Amino acid sequence: MKIVTASVVVLSGIAGTAQATCGPDPDACLLEDGAYHVVLPDTKTSATPMVMFLHGWGSSGEGTLKNTGLVNSLLARGYALVAPTGSRSVGSGNGHGWSFYPGWKGRDEIDFLQRVRDDAAERFDLDEDHAVLAGFSGGGFMVNYLACAEPAAFTAYAPVSGGFWRPHPTECAGPVQLFHTHGWRDTTVPLEGRFLGGGQFQQGDIFAGLEIWRAANRCPDEKATDFSETDAFxxxxxxxxxxxxxxxxxxxxxxxxxxxxxxxxxxxWFEDSLTN
Structure with missing residues (x-):
């Protein structure tokens, strides 16, 4: 593991004394095979809970920090944000993606993300027992595949606009706490899925993915049993x-x-699940 000297910067536009530490970028934390960024709440206490958020296709951990609405919401609740960068280079720029699809060559992302979790917890006194793995789009796909393979790696999972690709997994390793969020009008990752790469790949059906999770969680019935509605969801x-x-x-x-x-x-939802 490569350890570098820590530095502290204040991120413009992010509430409080948000700290991104540990690197020459100046704010990237480096492992031997990848990097991540961290933002800490100014009210940090010992064993601070964390949300590890995985960026979408073509972005990066640094790009995640630019979503100030997301960052400020997490900091205001006392959570640290851990933002890794995927291993797949996208295009000619600095964009990255995640090697989530079974059989893709490259870094073992499932192993890498667990090492990021451990490294961030040790460096910044974060609570691995209160850790949410979340992600958007390509990051949401990565969340699903990690949760399926290593359900105990994080306390809970929260993918946004990303499920499984076809062929879907036949089963997952065990029960999870998982909250999936998706846009009704999403045409990039449609609810019913779509073909990519001239038919080489196919995004899976989101509802078929939920069926896989019901089986993993040993739910007694296919149909949902609890419904709620707000202005937004x-x-x-x-x-x-x-x-x-x-x-x-x-x-x-x-x-x-x-x-x-x-x-x-x-x-x-996460805090409620911890008390039930």
Missing amino acids: WRRAWTGCAPESALEFALFPGGHSVPPGWADMVLD
């Missing part, structure tokens, strides 16, 4: 499933985006 949840599991799905009327209010909704 239509939500459904499956209850009576395996102990310490949770499964919820939220639709919002927009397209391919992380919608306003998402962070507070997911953290409310």
